[in-house]
Amino acid sequence: MNDRDYDIIIIGGGPAGMTAGLYASRAELKTLLVEKMIMGGQMMTATLVENWPGYPGGINGPDLMARFQEHCVEFGLETMTGEVEKIEDLGALKRLTIEGKDYQCQALIIATGANPRKLGIEGEEGLVGRGVSYCATCDGAFFRNQTIAVIGGGDTAAEEALFLTRFANKVYLVHRRDELRTTKILQNRVFSNEKIEMVWDSVVSGLSSDNSGLTSIQVKNLKTGDERKLEAVGMFVAIGVNPVTTFLNGVVAQDDSGYIKAGENTHTSVSGIFAAGDCRTNILKQVSTAVGDGAVAATQAEKYIDELAHS
Numbered sequence: 001m002n003d004r005d006y007d008i009i010i011i012g013g014g015p016a017g018m019t020a021g022l023y024a025s026r027a028e029l030k031t032l033l034v035e036k037m038i039m040g041g042q043m044m045t046a047t048l049v050e051n052w053p054g055y056p057g058g059i060n061g062p063d064l065m066a067r068f069q070e071h072c073v074e075f076g077l078e079t080m081t082g083e084v085e086k087i088e089d090l091g092a093l094k095r096l097t098i099e100g101k102d103y104q105c106q107a108l109i110i111a112t113g114a115n116p117r118k119l120g121i122e123g124e125e126g127l128v129g130r131g132v133s134y135c136a137t138c139d140g141a142f143f144r145n146q147t148i149a150v151i152g153g154g155d156t157a158a159e160e161a162l163f164l165t166r167f168a169n170k171v172y173l174v175h176r177r178d179e180l181r182t183t184k185i186l187q188n189r190v191f192s193n194e195k196i197e198m199v200w201d202s203v204v205s206g207l208s209s210d211n212s213g214l215t216s217i218q219v220k221n222l223k224t225g226d227e228r229k230l231e232a233v234g235m236f237v238a239i240g241v242n243p244v245t246t247f248l249n250g251v252v253a254q255d256d257s258g259y260i261k262a263g264e265n266t267h268t269s270v271s272g273i274f275a276a277g278d279c280r281t282n283i284l285k286q287v288s289t290a291v292g293d294g295a296v297a298a299t300q301a302e303k304y305i306d307e308l309a310h311s
């Protein structure tokens with residue numbers, strides 16, 4: 001007796017979730033993909049993806065994700081927009097509550113990805129949309145001929161700073177250490193761009209604003225203790241990401257940072273629940289690794305369902 005609605009439910013419509021959807025529906029498993037907002041995940045904010053094979057010269061994130069979506073629904077994947085409120089492990093069945101309605105499946109794939117981290121300083125939240133942003137692709141064009149700052153020292157910060165030089169007169173890149181953690185190719189581009197000024201060893205210590213929004217950023221040099229005021233009307237925060245896993249409420253084991261504990265086989269601590277992409281503990285967070293995870297999770301879920309049928 002089995003009252004499942006779906007063989008597999010996938011939570012999250014980024015590269016990992018969509019790839020899992022493609023593999024599962026192509027294996028003729030009845031599969032539903034639930035996405036909270038818009039399909040594509042973090043890639044929807046990527047200006048140019050230069051390391052996804054097959055696209056010499058690069059492709060922009062939203063265009064790539066549109067192709068992913070077109071491809072995964074080709075095999076009959078069902079998709080819906082909705083927020084998952086609760087997950088219950090009933091043994092052979094998993095139950096999800098999505099906006100008040102229950103859905104049951106045999107295997108569940110969590111591919112909820114990650115969200116940009118906030119600085120957590122006073123005034124930051126109130127200035128979102130009025131100078132503070134977490135997405136250069138989305139908001140860069142609002143800062144034409146202005147001075148802005150990017151905070152962070154990783155690939156995202158470097159890419160955002162470079163992208164923003166298309167619009168801004170000047171871009172400060174504020175990093176808390178004296179070296180970037182980006183690839184060499186990005187570093188060279190950043191250092192040779194005349195519009196970018198590095199602000200090393202520094203963190204944001206305060207924000208000033210008026211009725212129109214952000215007016216300047218106070219930064220503190222961690223080595224000297226000196227404070228400096230950057231006359232910037234835009235601040236793009238690119239200090240990494242947090243996994244989107246709080247809704248799980250401890251159903252599967254997570255590490256101290258909230259990442260779902262799952263190895264390369266995508267198995268979580270609960271039999272029949274798999275984790276793919278940036279929401280799981282892994283060493284590299286890229287489209288290519290998320291895609292690999294999605295494929296593994298779907299094939300592992302298929303194997304699990306097959307074993308259930310024969311148990």
Ligand code: NAP
Nearest residue numbers: 051152153154155156157176177181238239240241284285
């Ligand atoms: P990340 O690599 O984790 O870098 C975060 C940066 O923010 C680090 O430089 C870190 O400083 C700094 N930081 C963290 N918390 C901070 C705080 N509270 N205040 C000030 N600075 C803070 O994050 P990411 O750049 O978003 O990249 C995430 C993953 O995506 C990485 O694996 C990256 O390689 C990948 N990615 C790849 C591409 C690409 O290949 N095209 C593009 C974007 C992202 P420290 O250096 O001192 O720790």
